[in-house]
Amino acid sequence: xxxxxxxxxxxxxxxxxxxxxxxxxxxxxxxxxxxxxxxxxxxxxxxxxxxxxxxxxxxxxxxxxxxxxxxxxxxxxxxxxxxxxxxxxxxxx
Amino acid sequence: xxxxxxxxxxxxxxxxxxxxxxxxxxxxxxxxxxxxxxxxxxxxxxxxxxxxxxxxxxxxxxxxxxxxxxxxxxxxxxxxxxxxxxxxxxxxxxxxxxxxxxxxxxxxxxxxxxxxxxxxxxxxxxxxxxxxxxxxxxxxxxxxxxxxxxxxxxxxxxxxxxxxxxxxxxxxxxxxxxxxxxxxxxxxxxxxxxxxxxxxxxxxxxxxxxxxxxxxxxxxxxxxxx
Numbered sequence: 506x507x508x509x510x511x512x513x514x515x516x517x518x519x520x521x522x523x524x525x526x527x528x529x530x531x532x533x534x535x536x537x538x539x540x541x542x543x544x545x546x547x548x549x550x551x552x553x554x555x556x557x558x559x560x561x562x563x564x565x566x567x568x569x570x571x572x573x574x575x576x577x578x579x580x581x582x583x584x585x586x587x588x589x590x591x592x593x594x595x596x597x598x
Numbered sequence: 599x600x601x602x603x604x605x606x607x608x609x610x611x612x613x614x615x616x617x618x619x620x621x622x623x624x625x626x627x628x629x630x631x632x633x634x635x636x637x638x639x640x641x642x643x644x645x646x647x648x649x650x651x652x653x654x655x656x657x658x659x660x661x662x663x664x665x666x667x668x669x670x671x672x673x674x675x676x677x678x679x680x681x682x683x684x685x686x687x688x689x690x691x692x693x694x695x696x697x698x699x700x701x702x703x704x705x706x707x708x709x710x711x712x713x714x715x716x717x718x719x720x721x722x723x724x725x726x727x728x729x730x731x732x733x734x735x736x737x738x739x740x741x742x743x744x745x746x747x748x749x750x751x752x753x754x755x756x757x758x759x760x761x762x763x764x765x766x767x768x769x770x771x772x773x774x775x776x777x778x779x780x781x782x783x784x785x786x787x788x789x790x791x792x793x794x795x796x797x798x799x800x801x802x803x804x805x806x807x808x809x810x811x812x813x814x815x816x817x818x819x820x821x822x823x824x
Contacts, residue, residue: 511819513808513810514742514745515743517810518744562769563766563770564765565763565766567821569820570757570804570821571761571823571824572762572765572824574764576824592808594719594740594742594763595742596717596719596740596766597630597717597740597773597775598627598631598716598717598740598741
């Protein structure tokens, strides 16, 4: 199955990449996707997205436009064709 | 029609032009976003701006907050803003409100739009609650470094900021900001607000506009309620 992961804002700047596509056999949950991203981006995403094994406050993870905090957090199931969007929100004004 | 609006008349219909001159808004925050929004809105000839802020002008504001200079340090932001805008002699009424945004404030009963010009998500979520309670469209904008985002929240119609940005209210630290990037986000907010008010198509309903001024890219991301 195919999953598209998109990076925005400082993630994009730091990684010099706008995202990555994975072709994966079988089902996957968000934690496993983050592990996979860590393999490709030298541990960057667990550092930015996680804190003591939970989703770090202030980083946004959307699955098809829904914040995963309102789904099943790190256990959120990711399906074929899903789009995962990752960015730190801009808070200033 | 106000005599200084001739150059924008052809962009809108006759009815829309009339409506713009009747537009009343609330701008929550007289900082970087708020001063830029107010500047754009008076140039469009709207009727009234309620400008909310309870802060005084500080040195760190001067890199991006358009209406203040060193001589204003220590003065009330909204009073300085009103003086600055009134000096142009344009017809928009500026109502300064020295209040902090919290759930107990009374939203003016004659406004059509609320503009987010805040600097943290905790207060944004409160402002969104006030907008939803008053059934008034809320135009979100945020900026940090080269990046920003804009979204339109319409009561009973779109997903809420609080859903999409869950957890962002606990983010700590002071964001780095440069003036031109603030102006871009504020300008997009004003344009979206005008489009919402005029019932135009192609507004950012259930879409988050992510602006990357480092890469010169703008992308729309679909957002959904849970």
